[in-house]
Amino acid sequence: MSNRLNLRQFQQQLNDRMQAKGQAGEQISTLGIQIGRDLWLVEMSDISEVLPIPPITNVPFTRHWYCGMANVRGNLYSVVDLAAFMGQADVLRDGRSRILLVAQKFSFNAGLLVNRVLGLRNISTWRRSEVGGRVQYEDQQGQTWQQLNISKLLQQPDFLHVEI
Numbered sequence: 001m002s003n004r005l006n007l008r009q010f011q012q013q014l015n016d017r018m019q020a021k022g023q024a025g026e027q028i029s030t031l032g033i034q035i036g037r038d039l040w041l042v043e044m045s046d047i048s049e050v051l052p053i054p055p056i057t058n059v060p061f062t063r064h065w066y067c068g069m070a071n072v073r074g075n076l077y078s079v080v081d082l083a084a085f086m087g088q089a090d091v092l093r094d095g096r097s098r099i100l101l102v103a104q105k106f107s108f109n110a111g112l113l114v115n116r117v118l119g120l121r122n123i124s125t126w127r128r129s130e131v132g133g134r135v136q137y138e139d140q141q142g143q144t145w146q147q148l149n150i151s152k153l154l155q156q157p158d159f160l161h162v163e164i
Contacts, residue, residue, distance in 0.1 A: 032118035032145065033100070036088030039145045040114075041121060041137065042100065046150040049101040050117055053093055059162075064090075066162040070099070070111055077101060078162070079111040085159065091115050108154050121145070 030041045031050075051072070056079050058068045065084035070077050079099060084090045091097050096116040102108050126137040126145075135147035153159055 030121045030123050032121040033098075033148070034115040034118060035148075036083035036086060036091075036115065038088075039118070039143055040148045041123065041145050042148045042150065044120075045105075046103050046148075047100045048103045051099050051101070052095075053097060053099055053113070061164055062162045063164055067113060072101065072111070075109060077109045077111040079113055080159070080162075081113045083113075083115060102150060102154070106150065106154055110154065 029044045031044055031047070033040050033042060049072075054070045054072060056068045056070045059066065062068075065081045067079040067081050070079050077099075081091050091113050092115070093113075097113060098117045099111040099113055100117075102110040102112065121139075123137050123139075123145075126139050129136050129138070135149075137145045137147070139145060
């Protein structure tokens with residue numbers, strides 16, 4: 001239990017440091033993640049926590065991308081395999097895969113299973129573009145990163161209807 005509290009304290013301290021840097025002119029509020037084969041960016045304010053995969057209870061008669069329910073400190077979260085939801089191969093549940101808990105501001109207890117977390121990214125110098133209504137960034141190495149809009153994801157009818 002204390003390890004989880006320490007992780008939570010660490011994440012809060014990290015967030016506080018990022019806010020302080022943002023006030024000093026350098027804002028780092030974006031987390032890089034890998035979903036399937038693709039690189040994605042998610043706003044730190046859209047997630048409340050990043051954690052290793054907890055025990056997940058399968059729920060019968062649900063879509064293949066719906067992993068089930070997880071108990072995180074007494075709260076139940078629906079867990080969705082984002083790669084499978086996006087039409088790619090299921091996330092390999094190994095030591096690198098993680099669950100992103102959706103921020104409480106959305107009033108939605110959802111955990112998003114991703115292949116791996118790639119760390120904080122400062123996108124202020126990256127080239128921004130829009131392709132097919134989706135925001136993309138190109139980093140200094142020429143890699144393309146897509147912006148994951150949690151709000152839009154949570155409003156998609158397919159995401160909300162997990163039953164088969």
